[in-house]
Each structure stands twice: as C-alpha cells, then as structure tokens.
Amino acid sequence: MKTIKILLEEKEMPTQWYNILPDLPKPLPPPIHPATGQPVGPQDLAPIFPMELIKQEVSSERWIEIPEEIQDVYKLWRPTPLYRAYRLEKALDTPAKIYYKYEGVSPAGSHKPNTAVAQAYYNKKEGVQRLTTETGAGQWGSALAFACKVFDLKCTVYMVKVSYQQKPYRRIMMESWGAEVFASPTTQTRAGQKILEQDPNSPGSLGIAISEAIEDAVSREDTKYSLGSVLNHVLLHQTIVGLEVKKQFEKIGEYPDILIGCVGGGSNFGGFSYPFVKDKLSGERKNTRIIAVEPTACPSLTKGIYTYDFGDTAGTTPLLKMYTLGSNFIPPPIHAGGLRYHGDAPTLCLLVDEKVIEARAYPQKAIFEAALQFARTEGIVPAPEPAHAIRCVIDEALQCKASGEAKVIAFNLCGHGHFDLAAYDAYLNGKLEDYSYPEEKIKESLAKLPKF
Numbered sequence: 001m002k003t004i005k006i007l008l009e010e011k012e013m014p015t016q017w018y019n020i021l022p023d024l025p026k027p028l029p030p031p032i033h034p035a036t037g038q039p040v041g042p043q044d045l046a047p048i049f050p051m052e053l054i055k056q057e058v059s060s061e062r063w064i065e066i067p068e069e070i071q072d073v074y075k076l077w078r079p080t081p082l083y084r085a086y087r088l089e090k091a092l093d094t095p096a097k098i099y100y101k102y103e104g105v106s107p108a109g110s111h112k113p114n115t116a117v118a119q120a121y122y123n124k125k126e127g128v129q130r131l132t133t134e135t136g137a138g139q140w141g142s143a144l145a146f147a148c149k150v151f152d153l154k155c156t157v158y159m160v161k162v163s164y165q166q167k168p169y170r171r172i173m174m175e176s177w178g179a180e181v182f183a184s185p186t187t188q189t190r191a192g193q194k195i196l197e198q199d200p201n202s203p204g205s206l207g208i209a210i211s212e213a214i215e216d217a218v219s220r221e222d223t224k225y226s227l228g229s230v231l232n233h234v235l236l237h238q239t240i241v242g243l244e245v246k247k248q249f250e251k252i253g254e255y256p257d258i259l260i261g262c263v264g265g266g267s268n269f270g271g272f273s274y275p276f277v278k279d280k281l282s283g284e285r286k287n288t289r290i291i292a293v294e295p296t297a298c299p300s301l302t303k304g305i306y307t308y309d310f311g312d313t314a315g316t317t318p319l320l321k322m323y324t325l326g327s328n329f330i331p332p333p334i335h336a337g338g339l340r341y342h343g344d345a346p347t348l349c350l351l352v353d354e355k356v357i358e359a360r361a362y363p364q365k366a367i368f369e370a371a372l373q374f375a376r377t378e379g380i381v382p383a384p385e386p387a388h389a390i391r392c393v394i395d396e397a398l399q400c401k402a403s404g405e406a407k408v409i410a411f412n413l414c415g416h417g418h419f420d421l422a423a424y425d426a427y428l429n430g431k432l433e434d435y436s437y438p439e440e441k442i443k444e445s446l447a448k449l450p451k452f
C-alpha cells in the first residue's frame with residue numbers, strides 16, 4: 001500500500017527554531033548604517049522592530065525556543081503534510097522520488113503566517129499597538145493581517161499597485177481580517193509622493209512599498225514595522241517548515257538528494273532548506289544539492305552583484321550585503337508578484353556565494369506549463385511563485401529519467417494559487433507574455449548602487 005501523505009502529530013511539532021548564523025561557513029557581513037559606514041546597532045533598529053526580534057536577528061544561539069503562545073497558533077494548521085508526488089512521477093515516467101511540503105494549508109494560504117504570527121506576538125508583548133508593512137502579491141499582507149487579528153493589533157498594509165489591481169481578492173481577505181490596505185505608491189508618504197512625481201503610472205514595487213511602510217511606522221510612537229522576508233529573524237521563524245520536513249523524512253527512512261525552493265526574498269527557501277544546509281555544512285551530508293529558483297525577469301541571484309545595497313527604494317533601510325539588481329530596479333509585472341524583489345536574504349546570498357547553494361532562473365511561460373502539469377497530476381493549483389520550484393523539480397526528474405537515477409527530490413509548495421486564477425486564465429488563453437531579461441534597466445539601476 002502506498003503512503004501518499006507523511007504526517008506528524010501535533011505533539012511532534014518542533015518546539016525550537018533553527019538559527020543558521022553560528023553554522024555559516026563565514027561570519028555574515030553586518031548591516032551597515034549608510035550615514036556612518038558603521039555596523040548598525042540595536043538602538044538603530046529599535047524605532048522599527050521590537051527588541052526580541054532585534055536580538056533574534058543577531059543571535060548566535062543555534063536553537064531558539066518557540067513560545068507556547070506561538071505554538072498554539074501554529075497548531076491551527078501545523079504540522080503541515082509532506083506528500084509523495086506519485087502521480088507527477090508517473091506522468092514524467094521518472095525513477096526519481098518526488099516529495100513536496102505543502103504550506104498552502106495555513107489560513108492565509110502560504111508559509112508566511114509562520115513568521116507573521118511570531119512577529120505579531122513579540123510586538124504585542126512589548127506594548128506595540130499597530131504594525132505597518134508592505135505586500136507584493138498580497139500574501140504577506142494577508143498573513144500579517146491574520147496574525148495581527150490573533151494578537152489584537154491594528155494593521156496597515158502598503159500593497160504594490162500592480163498586485164492591488166490584479167488581485168482584489170487578496171485585499172478583501174486582508175480587510176476581512178480587519179486590516180487597512182493602500183495601493184503603493186500612495187500620496188500619503190514622502191517616499192510615495194517622490195515616486196509618483198517621477199512616474200505617475202508607477203506599477204509600484206516591493207522596494208517602494210517598504211519605504212512607505214517604514215516611513216509610516218517611524219512617524220508614530222504606537223507603531224512598528226514588520227517585514228515578511230529577507231531578514232535573519234524571518235528566515236529563522238520559517239525553519240519550522242524544514243525541521244518538520246526532516247522529521248517527516250526520518251519517519252520514512254529517506255533523506256533528500258536534491259532540495260528545491262523558489263526565492264523572492266528567500267524566507268520560504270531558507271526555512272525549508274536551512275535544516276538540511278546544516279547537515280551539508282557539517283559534512284554529514286556533503287553531497288546534497290540545494291537549488292534556489294527565481295524568475296528571469298527579476299534575477300537577483302543569477303545576474304545580480306554581491307554587494308551592499310539598500311533593502312528599499314527610498315534608501316531608508318540599513319545597507320545589507322546581498323545579491324542585488326539595485327534598489328532602484330523595478331521588475332516587470334510578472335504574475336509571481338512575491339518574487340519581484342531586487343535583493344535576497346543576506347544568509348542565502350552568502351551561501352550562494354560560497355557555492356553551498358545553487359541558483360537558477362526560469363521565464364514565466366515555462367513555469368506556468370510546469371504549474372499546470374502539477375495541477376493536472378497532483379490536484380493542487382500552485383501559486384505562481386512555487387511554480388518556479390516545480391519547473392526545476394520537473395527538469396531534475398527528467399534528468400533522472402535520462403540517467404536512470406532514482407534520486408529523492410523534495411520541494412516546498414509554499415502556497416496555493418487560488419488567488420492567482422487570472423494569471424492561469426491568461427496562460428490558458430495564450431495571453432501570458434515572457435518578459436525578456438531587463439538587462440538595460442538592471443545596468444542603469446546597478447550604476448546607482450550606494451557608495452560608502
């Protein structure tokens with residue numbers, strides 16, 4: 001008899017997060033204050049984040065306890081299932097064994113509540129009353145709106161305009177959880193006004209929306225800012241995903257040869273893969289391949305420069321060392337809105353630079369082709385973001401077919417595509433375009449990298 005779902009009981013849910021910082025092959029280059037050229041200290045971040053998250057950001061503890069209040073909220077949907085994709089394997093006629101972790105069972109439909117709940121909890125505990133944030137596709141905004149409701153905080157979301165227009169249902173979901181949602185760039189912040197003066201039709205970008213949300217947060221005593229990806233503490237919270245996957249593989253006596261995930265800012269990828277990166281770095285599992293997949297329209301890991309850059313467009317954040325396309329780069333409006341970010345998590349960038357992790361990019365039509373093959377075999381309609389991972393999984397599985405190797409391939413299906421059906425409609429009707437690699441725009445943007 002086949003086992004399709006490898007499940008954990010509630011009492012088997014991990015009770016600690018894994019912090020990769022002490023295990024990195026090199027110390028992580030610190031965030032730099034753009035005015036002083038010095039590393040930022042806790043006091044620089046205090047107006048933006050609660051102290052507990054600032055501590056987690058720089059912690060050298062390998063394991064960090066998950067407070068019981070957070071575990072209780074996680075249990076609304078966690079532990080999440082690990083599936084064996086027998087039907088996809090059969091369709092591909094591959095000897096590879098394909099597994100996927102499914103994070104689409106969360107209330108918001110993606111992995112993002114894993115950190116949203118933790119962030120809302122620590123803010124509430126330190127007396128914060130309101131959180132601001134940005135959202136691309138609307139997934140992060142809906143996760144934070146849900147988490148704020150759980151801990152009785154107000155929530156204001158700056159939503160990238162192109163997504164606000166393409167995805168009204170995400171906005172309605174956020175509003176259903178009680179959040180206030182604006183299409184970014186807005187006329188309410190100086191950062192938004194400046195962009196609109198230059199380009200009244202700006203489609204917005206994550207970088208712009210981050211600038212607006214931070215400006216809002218620092219202008220009020222009762223408010224802090226919350227980021228859905230990129231930072232160390234966000235990836236830390238997401239490791240609950242990979243830690244569960246590890247336990248699930250232990251249950252069936254397997255270990256993945258290849259791990260694959262999509263990358264926007266790197267949080268689902270880091271959360272899924274870092275517990276396995278740990279084994280690779282320790283030498284226990286030297287040969288595991290770990291592949292990060294991104295869109296060719298926003299190819300930070302594959303075409304960016306590894307250097308210090310701002311996390312937002314207006315230059316309000318500290319400088320982070322990362323693969324970047326330049327913080328002025330506004331990516332084409334691809335449907336994988338969650339992958340439209342100019343940079344990536346500093347820990348992930350270091351691991352790519354050290355060649356521990358591989359990076360790959362795919363265009364939009366190829367990923368929708370893979371998404372449909374997945375939906376038509378496994379049933380779940382994936383979000384366009386993890387469809388990038390699925391493309392890579394299928395290519396690797398076909399490689400196994402050619403070589404006759406029965407490799408174990410695992411990927412993170414980090415969200416469902418129920419709010420992305422307009423994109424599927426465009427693909428099914430032959431209206432989806434492939435944006436060419438925006439080389440000129442990236443060159444222009446890289447020419448403006450901050451110098452310090």
Ligand SMILES: *Cc1c(COP(=O)(O)O)cnc(C)c1O
Binds near residue numbers: 140230265269386
């Ligand atoms: C936000 C999001 C992403 C991209 O963000 P990461 O920080 O790279 O995880 C990918 N997939 C889904 C479903 C998302 O909601």
